[in-house]
Structures are given as structure tokens and as C-alpha cells.
Amino acid sequence: MQRQLANMKQTLFDQGYLDEQFIQLEELQDDANPNFVEEVVTLYYRDSARLIQNIEQALEKSPLDFSKLECLMHQFKGSSSSIGAKRVKSECTQFKEHCRVGNADGCKRTFQQLKKEYATLKKKVEVYFQFARQIGPVEKACRSK
Amino acid sequence: MSVTTSSASWKSGDAVSDQFPAGLRVLVVDDDPTCLRILEKMLRNCRYEVRLNNRSYRRTRGKKLLFGIRNLDRVYFVDLVNESKFTTCGRAEVALKLLRDNKDGFDVVISDVHMPDMDGFKLLERVGLEMDLPVIMMSADDSKSVVMKGVTHGACDYLIKPVRMEALKNIWQHVVRKKKNEWKEKDAEQSGSVEEGDRQQKPTDDADYSSSANEGNWRNSRKRKEEEDDGDDKDDSSTLKKPRVVWSVELHQQFVTAVNQLGIDKAVPKKILELMNVPGLTRENVASHLQKYRLYLRRLSGQPQNGLGNSFLGPQDSGFGSISSLNGLDLQAYASSGQIPAQSLASIQAAALGRVTNKSGIVDQRNIFSFDNPNMRFLDGQQHHSNGKQVNLLHGIPTNMDSKQLAALHQSGQPFGNTLMNVHSQSGQSNSLLTQMVQPQSRTQMLNEVGGNPVLKFPSSVGQPGLSQPIPGSGFSRYGMDNNVRPLTYTSLSQPTSVVEFSRSQGMELSGNSIPLTSNSGITSYTSKGTTLQEEVNSEIKGSRGFLPNFDAFNELSQNRTDTWDLQNVGSTFETPQHSNVQSRLDVAPSVLVQPAFASDHRNGYIRTSSVNKAAFSAATSLGNGTNFGQQLTPSHADSSLRIKTERLPDMGFQNSLFPDQLGQDDLMSTLLKQQQDGLAPVENEFGFDEYQLDNLPV
Numbered sequence: 061m062q063r064q065l066a067n068m069k070q071t072l073f074d075q076g077y078l079d080e081q082f083i084q085l086e087e088l089q090d091d092a093n094p095n096f097v098e099e100v101v102t103l104y105y106r107d108s109a110r111l112i113q114n115i116e117q118a119l120e121k122s123p124l125d126f127s128k129l130e131c132l133m134h135q136f137k138g139s140s141s142s143i144g145a146k147r148v149k150s151e152c153t154q155f156k157e158h159c160r161v162g163n164a165d166g167c168k169r170t171f172q173q174l175k176k177e178y179a180t181l182k183k184k185v186e187v188y189f190q191f192a193r194q195i196g197p198v199e200k201a202c203r204s205k
Numbered sequence: 206m207s208v209t210t211s212s213a214s215w216k217s218g219d220a221v222s223d224q225f226p227a228g229l230r231v232l233v234v235d236d237d238p239t240c241l242r243i244l245e246k247m248l249r250n251c252r253y254e255v256r257l258n259n260r261s262y263r264r265t266r267g268k269k270l271l272f273g274i275r276n277l278d279r280v281y282f283v284d285l286v287n288e289s290k291f292t293t294c295g296r297a298e299v300a301l302k303l304l305r306d307n308k309d310g311f312d313v314v315i316s317d318v319h320m321p322d323m324d325g326f327k328l329l330e331r332v333g334l335e336m337d338l339p340v341i342m343m344s345a346d347d348s349k350s351v352v353m354k355g356v357t358h359g360a361c362d363y364l365i366k367p368v369r370m371e372a373l374k375n376i377w378q379h380v381v382r383k384k385k386n387e388w389k390e391k392d393a394e395q396s397g398s399v400e401e402g403d404r405q406q407k408p409t410d411d412a413d414y415s416s417s418a419n420e421g422n423w424r425n426s427r428k429r430k431e432e433e434d435d436g437d438d439k440d441d442s443s444t445l446k447k448p449r450v451v452w453s454v455e456l457h458q459q460f461v462t463a464v465n466q467l468g469i470d471k472a473v474p475k476k477i478l479e480l481m482n483v484p485g486l487t488r489e490n491v492a493s494h495l496q497k498y499r500l501y502l503r504r505l506s507g508q509p510q511n512g513l514g515n516s517f518l519g520p521q522d523s524g525f526g527s528i529s530s531l532n533g534l535d536l537q538a539y540a541s542s543g544q545i546p547a548q549s550l551a552s553i554q555a556a557a558l559g560r561v562t563n564k565s566g567i568v569d570q571r572n573i574f575s576f577d578n579p580n581m582r583f584l585d586g587q588q589h590h591s592n593g594k595q596v597n598l599l600h601g602i603p604t605n606m607d608s609k610q611l612a613a614l615h616q617s618g619q620p621f622g623n624t625l626m627n628v629h630s631q632s633g634q635s636n637s638l639l640t641q642m643v644q645p646q647s648r649t650q651m652l653n654e655v656g657g658n659p660v661l662k663f664p665s666s667v668g669q670p671g672l673s674q675p676i677p678g679s680g681f682s683r684y685g686m687d688n689n690v691r692p693l694t695y696t697s698l699s700q701p702t703s704v705v706e707f708s709r710s711q712g713m714e715l716s717g718n719s720i721p722l723t724s725n726s727g728i729t730s731y732t733s734k735g736t737t738l739q740e741e742v743n744s745e746i747k748g749s750r751g752f753l754p755n756f757d758a759f760n761e762l763s764q765n766r767t768d769t770w771d772l773q774n775v776g777s778t779f780e781t782p783q784h785s786n787v788q789s790r791l792d793v794a795p796s797v798l799v800q801p802a803f804a805s806d807h808r809n810g811y812i813r814t815s816s817v818n819k820a821a822f823s824a825a826t827s828l829g830n831g832t833n834f835g836q837q838l839t840p841s842h843a844d845s846s847l848r849i850k851t852e853r854l855p856d857m858g859f860q861n862s863l864f865p866d867q868l869g870q871d872d873l874m875s876t877l878l879k880q881q882q883d884g885l886a887p888v889e890n891e892f893g894f895d896e897y898q899l900d901n902l903p904v
Contacts, residue, residue, distance in 0.1 A: 081367045088246045088370070096246060104239040134319060135237065138345035142240045142367045 061195040068188050077181050082144030098189045104143045105182055111136045112175065119168055129167060130159040147177045229377050230310060234300045234328065235317040235343075240366065244315070247373045298323065304336055311338060312380045315364075318344035318351060326358045333359045334452075334497055337387075339379040343368055357507070359500050387489050450490040459483065460494060469502070 072078045082097070089096040115132045118125060137152035151174035158166035231248055235241050304311060314332050318325035329340045342355040343364035355363045361379040364372050452460070463480035464472040474492035481491070 084367070084369060085243065088243070088250055090250070093246065100239060100242050100246075103242055107238050131319065134345060138317075138319075138366050139237050139239045141345055142237070142243055144367070 065188070065191055065195060068191060072184060072188065076146050077184060079144045079146040079149075081141060085143065095193070098192070101143055101185055101189070104139055104145075108136060108139050108178075111139070112178070115171065119171060124164050124167065126159040126162055126167075130156050133159065145178075145181055148174060148181060151177055229380060230312045231315060231376070232300065232304065232311045232313070233315045234320070234325075235315075236320045236322075237317065240317070240368075244368060244373070247368070247370050250370070251374055301328065301331060304332060304338070308336060311336075313339045313341065313361075313376055315341045315343060315376070318342055318346060318355070326354060329355070329358050329360055330501075334501075337383075337493065339383045341376055341379065357500055357504055359497060383493075387493055450486065450494075452494055456481075456483065456486075457494075460491070460498070464495070464498070469499075 069078075073082075085097045085100055093099070111132060115129065115136065118129050118132060133152055133155050137149060137156070140148045140152060151170055155167055155170040155174060158164075158170055233241060233244050233248075235244070304314070314328075316325045316328050316332075320328075325342055325344070329342060332338050332340050339361040340359070341362040341364060342360040343366055344351060345366040347365045352363050361383070362376065450456075459481045460477065463477045466480060467473070467476050472495065474488050474495055477495065478486060478488050478491045
């Protein structure tokens with residue numbers, strides 16, 4: 061089971077959904093906070109939903125306020141990078157670049173892409189955490205060794 | 206928690222010196238709850254590790270690891286030792302309040318750069334100045350410019366998000382370093398501390414790599430070097446105890462006066478300390494305060510420049526480093542001179558700062574460095590401008606004046622003086638013309654005027670024969686800028702005194718240079734005018750390159766005046782002309798210098814600039830524009846022939862009357878020149894100045 065979990069995680073990494081930062085989070089997890097990573101990721105999704113909404117609203121304006129968009133995206137990028145959401149983060153970077161050059165279409169396109177990645181990741185980590193919780197105690201025991 | 210405990214623990218903790226020192230009190234401010242949660246965990250983990258491995262942790266158990274988590278609207282402060290949340294706050298302002306209320310409650314602050322309700326850099330400034338805590342910035346943004354901004358604002362370190370554990374592990378080094386710098390003398394455990402410090406320094410190198418991503422290293426070393434600069438003897442004090450010195454307004458004024466006296470470039474903590482002669486103040490206190498002050502000035506000068514965006518203002522912060530410092534000095538000097546009401550000074554500062562940071566923060570009067578006076582908003586643009594201009598002004602003056610004069614200026618301790626000095630060195634070129642003109646006497650007058658400006662209220666300015674009256678120092682600092690040109694111009698007016706006149710404050714006796722009137726006013730107006738004028742002037746100056754040097758001086762005079770104090774929007778019109786004059790002067794050959802001054806004149810169509818200056822002065826006091834200017838500027842010019850038409854100024858609306866009379870200016874310039882040669886015949890008639898009123902500017 062653990063191996064399954066490990067494989068899941070490895071896949072996520074291989075596919076580029078998660079990066080090193082996620083490992084950092086896992087390292088922070090301990091007995092005192094056994095579900096730390098899940099907690100943080102949940103927090104992220106909750107908070108970033110608000111940001112996504114703001115960006116969406118801003119994208120509907122016309123003409124686009126690129127500096128504001130860039131600022132909003134910057135926040136979102138910071139959050140995403142904190143949990144190691146690699147693909148989401150790269151979409152953020154691209155979005156910011158579009159903002160920088162004032163490419164409205166590029167922004168909108170990238171944003172759609174970003175939302176897709178964001179949703180995909182959410183599903184994947186949800187599955188991962190569910191699984192982890194099932195085998196949680198065992199894993200923890202192993203880890204503490 | 207006493208510091209001693211902490212130091213004691215740290216000492217014993219040296220064995221695990223690469224671990225996060227237990228009991229380090231950290232305040233984290235960030236608007237991203239995810240990030241905060243992660244940081245919290247990381248910091249907690251550090252402590253956790255310490256707990257396991259460091260037996261001395263027991264001793265430090267009393268210490269709290271305070272954590273500020275800003276979650277949307279709430280800030281949670283977690284006492285990590287007790288693992289209990291004990292405070293929730295509403296905004297970043299609350300974090301500041303918390304810091305203020307618990308002056309000794311935190312050891313280090315980690316703050317995000319981008320936060321909705323308050324800019325991270327602003328918070329950084331405030332914390333650094335008020336509480337003298339090491340502040341670490343962090344952001345997902347790793348662009349050099351932002352990192353540089355962090356450095357210039359005084360951040361101890363800059364972490365790139367996502368923050369790694371290793372980075373956090375080493376933030377204690379900043380606390381130690383700071384304490385070492387500040388506590389050189391009082392250290393009972395000197396030897397121990399030294400060792401500790403050394404040991405702690407070692408991990409620092411590693412920390413550098415980890416704590417600052419990529420760019421970190423050089424930044425760290427730079428930062429460290431910067432911090433170490435001020436604390437030469439940090440080795441001995443590492444008690445880590447920090448009896449904070451409260452830099453009250455008076456104390457700061459003393460400090461600024463001392464710095465101005467010495468010259469920003471030459472101001473060393475030791476000498477400042479001697480000049481200040483405050484019992485109980487240590488050299489380290491002064492050193493760290495000086496460092497902050499320098500950063501502040503640099504920032505100020507950098508801002509106006511950016512804001513102005515004038516071609517004249519080509520030089521970046523680095524270029525204007527000295528200038529900006531001067532500007533800042535001016536303000537400070539002014540403040541210290543006590544002439545300016547604290548409030549106005551604050552506002553000026555605020556304006557300047559506001560401009561710099563583009564923030565209209567709350568003015569914290571207590572905080573001399575951060576004057577965010579919303580009232581002074583209008584000054585924002587102007588402030589910078591004027592500052593810059595002031596520098597120019599001074600710039601001009603020095604050229605004319607002999608070095609001794611400059612020295613005299615310096616003596617006055619006016620910021621201007623300093624600027625002058627600085628400017629002087631910088632604007633050597635334009636001065637040939639001016640130098641000739643400059644009459645010692647007049648110069649002093651100018652200086653005096655500058656200082657004496659009621660608005661400015663330089664304590665020493667008035668009546669100081671030397672150029673002690675720094676023409677709005679800021680002007681000088683800008684020698685690169687047109688503004689600087691102004692001072693030169695007015696000196697060239699051959700009547701420094703006339704310049705003095707504009708220095709409104711004192712009835713400067715301009716010896717005869719009618720032109721000085723303008724210059725004085727220019728200065729004052731200059732300052733008050735704020736950027737608008739400046740910009741205009743700049744542009745105009747370009748056009749008016751051909752003006753006679755006289756005018757330059759002229760303008761400068763006025764410019765100077767306005768610079769410093771005319772944060773107010775005094776007839777911005779006149780300011781700009783002056784500025785432009787100044788500016789162009791710098792760019793052009795000395796002869797040209799005159800012109801710029803003139804340029805502004807012509808803009809005003811007359812010595813209006815001078816009147817403007819005056820107005821500036823008055824403006825400073827009461828935003829009165831135009832009308833007052835004339836009056837204020839009336840330096841008690843011997844000739845008094847020049848009467849600045851104050852009325853003119855207001856009407857001028859500088860912008861409107863751009864280059865009103867190019868021709869007139871030429872004539873004026875020639876006349877002025879002639880005057881200079883002739884000994885300052887009243888220019889007014891020829892130039893069309895209505896009259897230069899060299900009155901004491903009512904400030």
C-alpha cells in the first residue's frame with residue numbers, strides 16, 4: 061500500500077504536477093502535525109479560489125488592467141509555489157509574461173490553461189491524500205523510523 | 206524574556222549554533238495564509254529541533270516564538286512555546302502596532318513584499334526606523350530590482366518564495382549581527398560574545414546560500430558589509446542586549462545637524478557623536494542610525510528622480526546618491542533646525558517619502574524618517590523636485606563661492622550647506638561662469654537666505670555669511686539635475702546676496718544682484734513648487750540654455766529657496782523655471798548655466814521665479830503663491846531693484862507661461878550679465894522684471 065502511495069506520488073512528480081517544495085512540506089510533517097501537507101494544500105485551494113475569482117473578474121474588464129492582473133497573479137504564483145504546484149506555477153509565469161507585454165489574448169488563453177491545471181492538480185492530490193490517510197498510521201510509523 | 210537569558214542560551218547553544226536559536230522571537234507578516242502556515246510550521250520545527258538537541262533550550266523556554274500570520278483579514282500571533290494563539294489582528298497595521306507596543310517583544314520580522322493593505326517595503330522602513338529590528342523580506346518575485354529595493358530599504362535579507370527550511374534556519378544570524386553592531390560597549394560577556402559571534406558568523410556563510418536564493422549571496426554579503434560598516438567594533442559588544450535608543454525628534458535633529466555640518470560624505474559616526482555631544486549616546490547607536498539615514502536619503506533622492514523622469518534627471522539613484530542624501534538632509538536639517546514646525550517638516554518628509562514610496566502612509570511624527578503626511582501630498586511631486594532642485598541650487602553656489610564659503614555653508618550645518626559642498630564638487634563645470642559672479646558677500650547672503658528662509662528656518666542659515674545657508678540643499682545634490690543648475694545660476698548672478706534675498710527668510714542682503722531675487726524665490730518656490738515646476742523648468746531650461754549665467758544664479762537663488770521648503774505648491778510655475786534653469790545649467794557649459802536660470806525666468810517672464818521662490822517660501826508657510834512670493838523673496842537686496850513680481854508668479858502658472866519670453870530672457874540674460882559685470886545694475890528694468898522684492902519671506 062505504501063508502495064502504491066509512493067508510486068502515486070512519484071507519478072505526480074514525474075508528470076510535473078508537483079515539485080521539490082512538496083517534499084519540503086512533507087518533511088515538515090511530523091507526529092504533532094500528521095496531516096500537515098494536506099492541511100496546507102487544503103488551505104491553498106481555499107484561499108486561491110478567491111484569487112482565481114479576482115483574476116477572472118479582472119479579465120472581464122476591458123481594457124485589461126495588466127498591472128493589476130500581474131499583481132494578482134503574483135500573489136497566486138506565490139501561493140502555488142509554496143505548495144509545490146509546478147505546472148500551475150509555470151502557467152502563472154507565462155501569464156505574467158503576457159501581462160508584461162500587454163498580450164490580452166495570451167493572458168486569457170493562459171488563464172484557461174491555468175485553471176485546467178489547477179483543477180487537475182486538485183483532483184490528483186485529493187486522491188493522493190485520501191489514500192495516504194488510509195494507510196496513514198502505517199506510513200507514519202515507518203517514517204518516524 | 207530578558208536578553209541576557211537569550212544570550213546565555215545562545216552561548217550555550219553554540220554547540221548547536223547552526224540550529225535555530227531557541228527562543229528567537231519572530232514576527233511574520235504575510236497576506237498569504239498558505240505561506241504563513243508553512244512558515245509557521247518551519248519555524249516551529251526549528252524550535253522543535255532545538256528542543257530535542259539543545260539542552261539549553263530549557264533555559265530559554267521562557268522565550269516565545271511569536272508568529273504573525275496574516276490570514277486575509279486576520280493576523281494570528283502564535284506563541285510557539287505555549288502553542289497557543291494569543292492574538293488576532295486585523296491588518297498589517299496591527300502588526301506594526303504590535304511591534305510598537307512590544308518594543309522588545311520581537312527579535313526579527315519577516316515580511317512579505319506584496320501585501321494588499323501595506324507595502325512590504327514601507328513596513329520594512331517603519332520597523333527599521335522605529336524599532337530597529339532586523340527585517341527580512343520575502344517574495345515570490347526574484348527580480349533584481351525588487352531585491353535591490355529591499356536592500357536599499359534596509360532589509361537584512363531577502364528570501365525567495367517558496368521559502369525553504371534552510372533559509373529560515375539561519376535568520377538568527379541577522380539578529381545576532383544587529384545586536385553585535387549595536388552593543389559594542391555594553392557587554393559583560395565580551396569574550397564570550399566574541400566567540401559566539403565568530404561561531405555564529407561561520408554558519409552564516411552557509412546560510413547565505415540557503416537563506417537567499419541565488420541572488421542571495423551577493424546580497425547577503427553586501428548587506429552584511431553594510432551592517433558591518435557601521436559597527437566597526439561590533440566584536441566586542443555582543444551581549445545581544447539591545448537597550449534601544451529612542452531617536453526622538455530632537456535627538457534626530459541634532460544628529461542631522463551634525464551630519465550636515467560634517468557633510469554627508471564625511472559624516473562618520475565618531476565625529477557625529479562628538480558634535481552631538483549627547484551623554485549616553487554611543488557611537489554604535491549613531492552608526493546604525495546613520496546607516497538608516499543614508500538609506501533613507503538615498504531613497505528620497507532616488508524617488509524624485511524617477512518621478513521626474515526628466516531627461517535632466519538622467520542619473521539614477523546611484524548617480525544622485527549624494528544628492529538625494531542631501532535632499533534628505535535638507536529635510537532633516539530643516540527639521541532639526543526646528544524652524545520648520547515639526548508638522549510641516551513631517552509633512553515635507555512625508556511628501557518626500559510619500560513620493561518616494563508613493564504611499565500616503567500615516568504620518569508618524571515620531572518617526573522622523575517616515576513622514577507620510579497626507580497633507581503634504583501635493584508636495585510629493587514637488588518635494589522631490591524641489592529637493593533635486595535644491596541641490597542644484599547649491600550646486601551653483603558652490604561654484605561661485607570659494608571653498609571657504611562652502612565651508613561656511615557647511616558650518617551652518619544646513620543641509621544645504623552639505624549639498625552645496627557636494628554639489629560643488631559635482632558641478633564644477635558650470636561654475637566657471639558663476640564663480641566669477643559670485644561675490645562672497647552675496648553668496649553668504651544667499652546662503653543665509655536660504656537658511657534664513659522663514660519657511661526653511663534654518664537655524665544657522667540666517668545671516669550666515671558663508672554659504673552656510675544652504676540653498677535648498679536638495680537642489681545641490683542634484684547637480685546632475687537641472688535643479689542644481691539653479692544654485693549656480695544665482696551665484697553667478699554675481700550676487701549671491703541676491704540669492705540670499707530669496708532666501709526669504711532673512712532679508713538677505715543681496716549685494717546688488719538684482720537677479721538674486723529671482724534666484725531666491727526660485728529656490729523657495731522651487732521647493733514648494735514641487736515637481737511640477739521642476740519638470741517644467743527642466744524642460745524649459747533646455748530651451749533656455751542660452752541664458753546668461755546671471756539668470757542661472759538668479760534662478761538658483763529662487764530655486765534654492767523653494768526647494769527646500771516649498772513643498773507647498775507654491776506657484777509651481779516659478780519653480781519650474783528655476784529648476785529648469787538649474788538643470789540646464791548643469792548640462793550646459795557654465796555660461797549656459799545662467800541661461801537655465803533664465804529660462805525659468807523667461808518662463809515666468811520675469812524674475813517671477815524669484816518671486817515664485819518667495820512665494821515658495823510663503824507657500825511653504827501658507828501655500829500662498831504668487832502674491833506672496835514677491836514679497837517673500839525680497840531679500841533685502843542692496844539694490845532692491847529687483848522686485849520680483851509676486852503677482853506674476855501666481856499668474857504664471859508656470860505651465861501656462863512656458864517660455865513666455867524667450868527673447869526677453871535673452872535680453873535679460875545679457876542685461877544680467879552686463880549687470881554682473883557692471884556690478885549689478887538693477888536688472889529689473891531691462892529684464893522686465895517687475896521688481897524683485899527681496900523681502901524677508903514671511904514664513
